[in-house]
Amino acid sequence: xxxxxxxxxxxxxxxxxxxxxxxxxxxxxxxxxxxxxxxxxxxxxxxxxxxxxxxxxxxxxxxxxxxxxxxxxxxxxxxxxxxxxxxxxxxxxxxxxxxxxxxxxxxxxxxxxxxxxxxxxxxxxxxxxxxxxxxxxxxxxxxxxxxxxxxxxxxxxxxxxxxxxxxxxxxxxxxxxxxxxxxxxxxxxxxxxxxxxxxxxxxxxxxxxxxxxxxxxxxxxxxxxxxxxxxxxxxxxxxxxxxxxxxxxxxxxxxxxxxxxxxxxxxxxxxxxxxxxxxxxxxxxxxxxxxxxxxxxxxxxxxxxxxxxxxxxxxxxxxxxxxxxxxxxxxxxxx
Amino acid sequence: xxxxxxxxxxxxxxxxxxxxxxxxxxxxxxxxxxxxxxxxxxxxxxxxxxxxxxxxxxxxxxxxxxxxxxxxxxxxxxxxxxxxxxxxxxxxxxxxxxxxxxxxxxxxxxxxxxxxxxxxxxxxxxxxxxxxxxxxxxxxxxxxxxxxxxxxxxxxxxxxxxxxxxxxxxxxxxxxxxxxxxxxxxxxxxxxxxxxxxxxxxxxxxxxxxxxxxxxxxxxxxxxxxxxxxxxxxxxxxxxxxxxxxxxxxxxxxxx
Numbered sequence: 001x002x003x004x005x006x007x008x009x010x011x012x013x014x015x016x017x018x019x020x021x022x023x024x025x026x027x028x029x030x031x032x033x034x035x036x037x038x039x040x041x042x043x044x045x046x047x048x049x050x051x052x053x054x055x056x057x058x059x060x061x062x063x064x065x066x067x068x069x070x071x072x073x074x075x076x077x078x079x080x081x082x083x084x085x086x087x088x089x090x091x092x093x094x095x096x097x098x099x100x101x102x103x104x105x106x107x108x109x110x111x112x113x114x115x116x117x118x119x120x121x122x123x124x125x126x127x128x129x130x131x132x133x134x135x136x137x138x139x140x141x142x143x144x145x146x147x148x149x150x151x152x153x154x155x156x157x158x159x160x161x162x163x164x165x166x167x168x169x170x171x172x173x174x175x176x177x178x179x180x181x182x183x184x185x186x187x188x189x190x191x192x193x194x195x196x197x198x199x200x201x202x203x204x205x206x207x208x209x210x211x212x213x214x215x216x217x218x219x220x221x222x223x224x225x226x227x228x229x230x231x232x233x234x235x236x237x238x239x240x241x242x243x244x245x246x247x248x249x250x251x252x253x254x255x256x257x258x259x260x261x262x263x264x265x266x267x268x269x270x271x272x273x274x275x276x277x278x279x280x281x282x283x284x285x286x287x288x289x290x291x292x293x294x295x296x297x298x299x300x301x302x303x304x305x306x307x308x309x310x311x312x313x314x315x316x317x318x319x320x321x322x323x324x325x326x327x328x329x330x331x332x333x334x335x
Numbered sequence: 336x337x338x339x340x341x342x343x344x345x346x347x348x349x350x351x352x353x354x355x356x357x358x359x360x361x362x363x364x365x366x367x368x369x370x371x372x373x374x375x376x377x378x379x380x381x382x383x384x385x386x387x388x389x390x391x392x393x394x395x396x397x398x399x400x401x402x403x404x405x406x407x408x409x410x411x412x413x414x415x416x417x418x419x420x421x422x423x424x425x426x427x428x429x430x431x432x433x434x435x436x437x438x439x440x441x442x443x444x445x446x447x448x449x450x451x452x453x454x455x456x457x458x459x460x461x462x463x464x465x466x467x468x469x470x471x472x473x474x475x476x477x478x479x480x481x482x483x484x485x486x487x488x489x490x491x492x493x494x495x496x497x498x499x500x501x502x503x504x505x506x507x508x509x510x511x512x513x514x515x516x517x518x519x520x521x522x523x524x525x526x527x528x529x530x531x532x533x534x535x536x537x538x539x540x541x542x543x544x545x546x547x548x549x550x551x552x553x554x555x556x557x558x559x560x561x562x563x564x565x566x567x568x569x570x571x572x573x574x575x576x577x578x579x580x581x582x583x584x585x586x587x588x589x590x591x
Contacts, residue, residue, distance in 0.1 A: 021497070110476075122549075122552050147560065150557055152552035152554045196504040197502065202498050265514045287348075293590070310566045314576045328577040
């Protein structure tokens, strides 16, 4: 009986930090909760939602697998790292989760490391595999810009703080929705937490999907020749509902903004389909996109590294192939 | 104003990193090493801040084996005032953060600059962890940085999904740097010569009172990234090539 009791208090909770926009959880939330359910194995999956729209977004999380959803909007109108950390740390102290799962986005980049130090656990950024139970975890994550993968295990002390690379895990709705019980979290406001605070949010005017979250990406290289010619990339991207990207060479040449750069000093992406147009495939670029499920490359040179890596390599002039591809996608997507 | 910059030595982005045959280690010996790309922006930002505020000084920090001294020498060649090398054959991120915190805590710099991530372990851990230990605010991955005229705060710009945040942070603070913040300068010949006269302070973690293990991941294996199967090459006229690839994406890959 004593052993059973010990077991019961050790049932591991999993805490999932959910980001939301426009009152809906981000797409990676489904992936986080799928992983959390597998890790919880009998324990509870708790989700945390902070900021304006948290309450509305919370409703979506039960069907995705959250047993309990903790929400707090008051005092979270403007992003302030220390205040967000206070909420995460307070909930972690209360729940003693064996793992805390973020989606690998800008909030995780900002907070996961500091939270790890505060809670005394270990950080694993950009996990592409994660399994385990009872506080023993096995994971795989890329290092050296994706040139190597490490397999690692963690068994404490402290929680595993993992950020999950978007699209690396398949979201599966549980057959039966979880309770998704919404619980108000009260985090006292401390002036100290406002030592770093967002005073302005300059939203990009783009309605296109975000690179790091996109299922399809259309990327252009220096062969496009000018910023005007990048229209060919935007046209194809828009026909597919895709995010436009660019190689470092194209960004450095001024054809596209740095926010579009894919690669080691840009963004690491993980789409289902990556269409590379006139990109040779420098090692730094491959580092940022090599985990794409399918790669289509268009280039004059069939021996370019990216052409050799592509699932489908079109040898040709991208100024002719790109418009043809845009038309063809428009045609089949309409039918 | 007191400034500090944290530098990490890593294999070059073009280095051919190979996994040992047994998958238990990496063959890193003899590879070209560089200062982690984002740390270069941090170093340049420190130099710019020093130029803007008379009487400022910069301390460069690095941790790791003997070879890491290269980071400090590079910083000296760019005119950084002093340098500290925490020497250890291998050092994890948490221990490095503890070492930096131990060095900085008694005479806290106004701004501690770092790269947003080390381009070796890609963890994005160190800046936030260091700020936590020093109990000061941090800002992650800034692409613009402007000090308030009174020097008590800084305005930072940070790229996030779908836009930019403008962040006001009170100093002292840890600020991690992203590409686009500046164009790192190269050392001059005179700078290189002057650097030879400077000596880094060398400390071991034990001398800084750091003992005990960090809670870390246990690495069990290394592997190269999964190789893709050889793909198809399509050499057709543009319209036919487009039709063929769209057909393959629908019928073979089944993703459109």
